[in-house]
Amino acid sequence: MRIGIDVISLQNDSRNRGIGTYTRCLLKNIFSIDRDNEYVFFVFGNRPPPSLLKENTFKDTKIIKITQQRKRFNWLSGQLLFPRAIAKERLDIFHSTEYILPAFSKTKKIITVHDSISSDYKIYWERSHFIRRIYFYLKNETLKRADKIIAVSDYTKKKIMELLRIEEERIKVIYEAAEDVFRPIDNSEILLNLKKKYNIDREFLLYVGVLDHHKNICGLIKAFSQVRFKEIDLFLVGPEIKDDWGYFESMSILIEKFKLKNRVHILGYIPQDDLAGLYNMAKIVISVSFYDGFGLPILEAMACGRPVIASGNTSMREIVDSAGILVDPYSLEEITYAIENLLSDEDLRNLLSQKALVRAKEFSWEKTARETLLLYEDLLR
Numbered sequence: 001m002r003i004g005i006d007v008i009s010l011q012n013d014s015r016n017r018g019i020g021t022y023t024r025c026l027l028k029n030i031f032s033i034d035r036d037n038e039y040v041f042f043v044f045g046n047r048p049p050p051s052l053l054k055e056n057t058f059k060d061t062k063i064i065k066i067t068q069q070r071k072r073f074n075w076l077s078g079q080l081l082f083p084r085a086i087a088k089e090r091l092d093i094f095h096s097t098e099y100i101l102p103a104f105s106k107t108k109k110i111i112t113v114h115d116s117i118s119s120d121y122k123i124y125w126e127r128s129h130f131i132r133r134i135y136f137y138l139k140n141e142t143l144k145r146a147d148k149i150i151a152v153s154d155y156t157k158k159k160i161m162e163l164l165r166i167e168e169e170r171i172k173v174i175y176e177a178a179e180d181v182f183r184p185i186d187n188s189e190i191l192l193n194l195k196k197k198y199n200i201d202r203e204f205l206l207y208v209g210v211l212d213h214h215k216n217i218c219g220l221i222k223a224f225s226q227v228r229f230k231e232i233d234l235f236l237v238g239p240e241i242k243d244d245w246g247y248f249e250s251m252s253i254l255i256e257k258f259k260l261k262n263r264v265h266i267l268g269y270i271p272q273d274d275l276a277g278l279y280n281m282a283k284i285v286i287s288v289s290f291y292d293g294f295g296l297p298i299l300e301a302m303a304c305g306r307p308v309i310a311s312g313n314t315s316m317r318e319i320v321d322s323a324g325i326l327v328d329p330y331s332l333e334e335i336t337y338a339i340e341n342l343l344s345d346e347d348l349r350n351l352l353s354q355k356a357l358v359r360a361k362e363f364s365w366e367k368t369a370r371e372t373l374l375l376y377e378d379l380l381r
Helices: 018-033 051-056 075-089 122-126 130-143 152-166 186-197 217-226 247-255 272-281 296-303 317-322 331-342 345-358 364-378
Strands: 003-007 036-045 060-066 094-097 110-111 148-151 171-173 203-208 232-237 265-268 284-287 306-309 323-327
Touching: 018 051, 018 364, 051 306, 060 110, 094 265, 110 364, 122 272, 130 152, 130 317, 148 317, 148 364, 152 317, 186 272, 203 217, 203 272, 203 296, 217 232, 217 247, 217 265, 232 272, 272 296, 284 296, 296 317, 296 345, 306 317, 306 331, 317 323, 323 331, 331 345
Parallel strands: 003 036, 003 094, 036 060, 094 110, 110 148, 148 171, 203 232, 203 284, 232 265, 284 306, 306 323
Antiparallel strands: none
């Protein structure tokens, strides 16, 4: 097979978020197990190619500089330029790992859908300007042209079926996984150095993910303010976003209101190796999102053997299963109780740590890659 894969998520703002992680890990594992197929990778022409493509030893690969990274109209330029390049390269399959699916290409098309938040989460739709709403609509319409859709969770699959009326047989659930770097760390020197690097001098709860409205950070801060245990901090780790809607300001106001300035620490983006260490040092890892297509940070924490608290009304229910505490993200009382209960019960923390390690091993990026390759093959039968 001659397979084209869109990897622009490794060059844009997605590279340090879940979509970038998905693309990078999928490719790394395809490189390690597939020696039969040819690959063509589509990248931004005005950005350096992703280092992963330079480093791999895969002989049958080609890099096509397809479009320019711009603040706007990447999707539209992709619709115009991708079909021409796909035809020129005589591809059997084109796989979009982000959101640009060339609707009018005659080649078999697969797209990975990470969530349906732009259509399903009301506040984002309401606060988007007219042109962005048109983009949301057109993006959804092109999804209907996909021959197969990869959903990263059953939750995401059901959302696609509900919102877009796409038949179930066209959607395949293929889970993500935690990378190998996320594992229990026994080296006390590594952890001590991290404590010094990030000025950690107390026990802490840890949130990892983008600091955005749907992640319910304000709700987490409110619940944390009510926790009876005052000798513990809250660390918020995640990449910076363009804050057009004042969400950072809302977080800052709450931190000030509840006198948490010395207990809530916003660390921003942290490199993977350091993040693995932070997971290992955290008393509890928590994510009480309103909306999640998969919930990768929670799985990473579980792979490190940490007890977790997660939202029970999103994809995290199927990822965590019985290996953590599931809460209603809309209930501050439930979140507060879960935190206090877990902090006060060492036996429960140890039990959940053991269960988390077992559960996390059920997911692997090699399995993701193998299932994706099988989907490629099935599509051409």
